[in-house]
Amino acid sequence: MRINQYASGADRDLNGERTNVSQAVIRRLPRYFRYLRELIRQGKMRISSSELSSMMHVTASQIRQDLNCFGGFGQQGYGYNVNYLYARICELLGVGAGIRAIIIGAGDLGRALVRSPMFEKRGVDIVAMFDVNPSLIGREVGGVKIRSMTELKSFCEEIPVDMAVLTLPKESVDEVAELLVENGVRGLWNFTAKELTLSPDARVIVENVHLGDSLMILNYQLCNPTDRDETK
């Protein structure tokens, strides 16, 4: 299974019709989500593609193309209805789909994530954390109970879980990933340093977050300042 890459290909639009929305467009949608959310916070009702363009530092033509992929939300000379556009993007991105998540690993990162408003803002409900450390089990963090890994199976039988956030030590990640898939978890958000390699028939979606890679890119740029594009 290839990870951190997504197929370009056919997607479905809001009416369930197959369209040719590339995964590149899908990857850009969360950014529209953030900017539209901010416009709503500012009480802005309507925005033109050129205004959005200068806010987001992409061309107006790119914006029109991206948004037209989903059925053309804008009106010529009138712009986009911010609330409508936001609602549509939320729908496409599964905000409001009632996604249930668990966090595996109640260490520093797991505890930081469970307290973050990020999940709630995106409609993801953290229903439990799991750990193997007896001194953590039974405690509550951010209103979420830390349970023993031995409870995982029975928990998932009672409350179907869509997604697991992996913040456990990398040594255990393969084994735990298998266990999660066996228990019906369909999405893995992987923060461990280990890239997940699941069997090709595993019906699971993996999104790897390699913070260390991002740090190294910044390192590289700091050490090679002459390679920066000064026109940016």
Added chain:
Amino acid sequence: MRINQYASGADRDLNGERTNVSQAVIRRLPRYFRYLRELIRQGKMRISSSELSSMMHVTASQIRQDLNCFGGFGQQGYGYNVNYLYARICELLGVGAGIRAIIIGAGDLGRALVRSPMFEKRGVDIVAMFDVNPSLIGREVGGVKIRSMTELKSFCEEIPVDMAVLTLPKESVDEVAELLVENGVRGLWNFTAKELTLSPDARVIVENVHLGDSLMILNYQLCNPTDRDETK
């Protein structure tokens, strides 16, 4: 200033010669770093491009092309010397360049990051944390002292800082980014939900980490499972 994108263009090789290494190759280097590190841990001295290919799920030809960009470390029929390759990639990525970093914001995420081994593994030294919360100032986390934001200027005068990790509330991020740049910080690793927009002449490199965007892509895939590429 465009962010989260890097120019493709000329870079320098190890002898300081200009080469045509694209930023796409640079973006892939941290992944080689991780895999080589793991091979060293396993005591592996030598690896062929085909072995590396099957480990990393990229073509052997891609690997040869990537590594040849930096002066051809491999030998035909002999493979790559793992330690040598690792050392070269470390050098390119600035591991060992003595990069000094500070963390702005000693909240959950800042505290999780300072305790993470990620920085040390990549040769980045966290020299201080800063916050505005009086109840945190003076405390130590992961061996690093939390200082008041009012000390930032004098601290940077005494100990030049290369990089700041931004885990503060997004409302303050623009102002703090300006202050950091004024005080000689050249790289910003931005974890806030706000994308940084610095003036075009600001001599600073920004690497935005949008965890929420990554989460939303996983959401999307969970809600649109038919769009997965089943060949992966």
